[in-house]
Amino acid sequence: MPELRTVATHCPYCALQCGTQLTRERRGTTVRPTDFPVNRGGLCQKGWTAPTLLDVPDRLRHPLVRRDGELVAVDWDTALRTVADGLRDTAAAHGPDAVGVFGGGGLTNEKAYLLGKFARLALGTSQVDYNGRFCMSSAAAAGNAAFGVDRGLPFPVTDLRGADVVLLAGANPAETMPPLMQHLRSAQLVVVDPRRTATAERAALHLQPAPGTDLALVLGLLHIAVVEGWTDGDYIAARTTGFQEAWQRATTWWPERVERVTGVPVAAQRRAVRMLAEARSAYVLTGRGAEQHSKGTDTVAGFINLALALGLPGRPGRGYGCLTGQGNGQGGREHGQKADQLPGYRSITDPAAREHVAGVWGVPPEALPGPGRSAYELLDALGTPDGPRALLVFGSNPVVSAPNAAHVTERLSTLDLLVVADFVPSETAQLADVVLPVTQWAEEDGTMTNLEGRVLRRRRLRVPPGHARSDLEVLHGLAVRLGQPGHRFPTGPREVFDELRRASAGGRADYAGISYERLDAGEALHWPCPDAAHPGTPRLFLDSFAHPDGRARFAPVEHREPAEVPQGVFPLTATTGRVLAQYQSGAQTRRVDELTAAASEAFVEIHPDTAVRAGLTDGALARVTSPRGSALARVRVVATMRTDTVFLPFHFPGAGRANLLTGDALDPRSRMPEFKVSAVRVEPAREE
Numbered sequence: 001m002p003e004l005r006t007v008a009t010h011c012p013y014c015a016l017q018c019g020t021q022l023t024r025e026r027r028g029t030t031v032r033p034t035d036f037p038v039n040r041g042g043l044c045q046k047g048w049t050a051p052t053l054l055d056v057p058d059r060l061r062h063p064l065v066r067r068d069g070e071l072v073a074v075d076w077d078t079a080l081r082t083v084a085d086g087l088r089d090t091a092a093a094h095g096p097d098a099v100g101v102f103g104g105g106g107l108t109n110e111k112a113y114l115l116g117k118f119a120r121l122a123l124g125t126s127q128v129d130y131n132g133r134f135c136m137s138s139a140a141a142a143g144n145a146a147f148g149v150d151r152g153l154p155f156p157v158t159d160l161r162g163a164d165v166v167l168l169a170g171a172n173p174a175e176t177m178p179p180l181m182q183h184l185r186s187a188q189l190v191v192v193d194p195r196r197t198a199t200a201e202r203a204a205l206h207l208q209p210a211p212g213t214d215l216a217l218v219l220g221l222l223h224i225a226v227v228e229g230w231t232d233g234d235y236i237a238a239r240t241t242g243f244q245e246a247w248q249r250a251t252t253w254w255p256e257r258v259e260r261v262t263g264v265p266v267a268a269q270r271r272a273v274r275m276l277a278e279a280r281s282a283y284v285l286t287g288r289g290a291e292q293h294s295k296g297t298d299t300v301a302g303f304i305n306l307a308l309a310l311g312l313p314g315r316p317g318r319g320y321g322c323l324t325g326q327g328n329g330q331g332g333r334e335h336g337q338k339a340d341q342l343p344g345y346r347s348i349t350d351p352a353a354r355e356h357v358a359g360v361w362g363v364p365p366e367a368l369p370g371p372g373r374s375a376y377e378l379l380d381a382l383g384t385p386d387g388p389r390a391l392l393v394f395g396s397n398p399v400v401s402a403p404n405a406a407h408v409t410e411r412l413s414t415l416d417l418l419v420v421a422d423f424v425p426s427e428t429a430q431l432a433d434v435v436l437p438v439t440q441w442a443e444e445d446g447t448m449t450n451l452e453g454r455v456l457r458r459r460r461l462r463v464p465p466g467h468a469r470s471d472l473e474v475l476h477g478l479a480v481r482l483g484q485p486g487h488r489f490p491t492g493p494r495e496v497f498d499e500l501r502r503a504s505a506g507g508r509a510d511y512a513g514i515s516y517e518r519l520d521a522g523e524a525l526h527w528p529c530p531d532a533a534h535p536g537t538p539r540l541f542l543d544s545f546a547h548p549d550g551r552a553r554f555a556p557v558e559h560r561e562p563a564e565v566p567q568g569v570f571p572l573t574a575t576t577g578r579v580l581a582q583y584q585s586g587a588q589t590r591r592v593d594e595l596t597a598a599a600s601e602a603f604v605e606i607h608p609d610t611a612v613r614a615g616l617t618d619g620a621l622a623r624v625t626s627p628r629g630s631a632l633a634r635v636r637v638v639a640t641m642r643t644d645t646v647f648l649p650f651h652f653p654g655a656g657r658a659n660l661l662t663g664d665a666l667d668p669r670s671r672m673p674e675f676k677v678s679a680v681r682v683e684p685a686r687e688e
């Protein structure tokens with residue numbers, strides 16, 4: 001294929017998927033933002049520096065196989081044969097579930113789809129899940145329960161431009177997706193966050209609850225809304241069910257009790273509800289801060305309850321939404337790389353769904369395995385008697401991004417075979433037995449689905465360097481070597497997408513009417529889009545919700561404590577999160593000099609009083625210790641931090657991994673780990 005000089009595509013990083021134009025010039029590749037609706041000419045620092053990612057010095061160019069402890073370059077046939085032989089031997093000796101697959105929320109729709117199909121058909125394993133489980137699974141579970149379908153934002157981002165008031169619960173878009181902030185310019189912001197984040201700095205009202213108490217807070221906000229008569233009775237009666245049960249759980253959360261539990265003053269609670277209730281146009285948006293808890297699903301459900309009580313979801317100029325994080329966090333959860341799902345956002349235990357997808361794949365429904373382990377449970381089971389003994393990792397770096405990271409790293413090291421497909425030698429790739437070099441964003445065609453459920457075209461600018469191949473080609477090569485007919489695993493993105501459309505037809509996320517032709521013609525297509533004449537669905541729920549009776553469901557939720565509370569030798573709470581210049585595990589952004597210069601090492605934010613008590617000064621090295629282990633981080637003394645809380649970003653490797661501190665408590669419904677609350681102590685560390 002001849003190389004193009006300029007293409008319209010999208011940023012490789014977060015779920016906003018800002019529109020960009022890439023140009024290949026003699027001296028390298030340049031990027032400029034386009035007037036795409038979500039970014040309207042804006043990009044953040046990560047987007048501006050994305051071309052640097054294409055030519056990082058340690059870009060993987062050859063397949064690597066470990067021999068005598070060293071990763072050595074081999075040809076593709078040797079690498080794929082090594083992997084296929086290892087997978088076949090493992091499955092023959094221990095059964096198909098002895099092989100696991102771990103995917104990623106940054107993979108294109110085509111890759112996510114083919115990876116799920118590969119796991120279920122070529123490997124016959126149920127053990128497939130992906131890192132999106134760590135990202136938005138609580139919001140997905142709560143959204144599906146409340147509305148009958150989960151789409152991050154059930155309305156276009158641009159609708160927020162008309163908002164008077166937006167409540168952001170555990171979301172920090174000023175740092176994680178800055179171009180989004182232009183759409184919030186006219187809104188008064190109510191920010192719920194234990195940290196005074198960049199977004200909280202711009203808020204009209206900042207509620208700063210203790211980590212792990214957001215659910216108590218939002219039960220209290222519902223209490224105030226009801227007692228003050230600020231709920232929308234007509235909407236509740238006409239469009240919802242379950243209000244009484246939800247309200248009963250909130251009755252004892254009177255404002256003074258909420259203040260005692262959360263630390264948020266009564267007046268601030270009352271003001272927040274009044275602002276939302278009196279606004280002509282109001283939205284409630286959740287992010288990872290509300291979701292990454294062992295009660296994340298219930299916490300998000302609490303915010304949805306509040307939004308429903310105020311009559312927001314499914315009405316023009318109002319709504320509830322989740323700000324999805326990863327680039328294809330939305331599409332990644334729709335096409336079947338999740339342990340409990342098949343393409344079309346269908347349940348893998350639904351007989352009709354199994355029959356439909358099996359029909360598209362040309363196999364009997366019995367050929368499809370059942371549900372497997374969720375992401376952390378899969379990693380935790382590696383190398384155990386009934387867990388996977390071989391693992392394929394595509395587009396993920398769990399050594400840094402998984403909770404309880406030392407334990408996960410130890411589990412990975414027990415495998416008979418670890419295979420990592422990536423374009424850089426991530427920390428997980430460095431442990432692998434086989435490393436498969438794959439293409440990255442500007443070297444491939446495909447589609448992504450952004451946080452609004454809008455399907456976007458990723459376009460290829462250049463050929464990949466060295467011997468890197470697309471993930472689709474890798475899956476095809478492995479499938480054929482495992483005895484599958486080659487046509488079952490196409491290598492062309494358009495071909496894969498057309499099959500994905502058929503597999504999704506009639507499902508909750510229906511892509512049947514979305515085609516490369518329509519996208520290339522400039523149509524903005526949000527799913528569901530069931531046929532070629534359908535205009536797509538930018539706004540969901542305007543007439544009815546997706547439950548059979550058309551009504552949204554309140555959820556009767558109870559507050560409970562985090563799995564771990566600060567006490568004794570661990571008197572503080574550590575909470576983890578992101579910074580502007582880094583993305584996810586940092587495997588990509590830590591290789592971009594401009595970004596590393598802006599955020600180069602692990603740090604811990606701590607209140608001045610807490611720092612004094614711990615014997616720490618600004619810039620010193622601290623050891624942060626939880627019951628799992630210790631992380632080293634540079635001290636940042638921050639007056640706006642709560643005195644009982646410290647914050648660490650999770651992008652950094654080695655001894656600075658914030659996830660050395662986080663634990664294995666999971667939300668019972670979404671299986672989301674509790675990234676946001678770990679009991680810790682902080683003390684001075686010796687500089688090496």
Ligand code: SF4
Nearest residue numbers: 011014017018044047
């Ligand atoms: Fe890329 Fe997200 Fe930044 Fe936009 S906001 S430039 S999509 S990282």
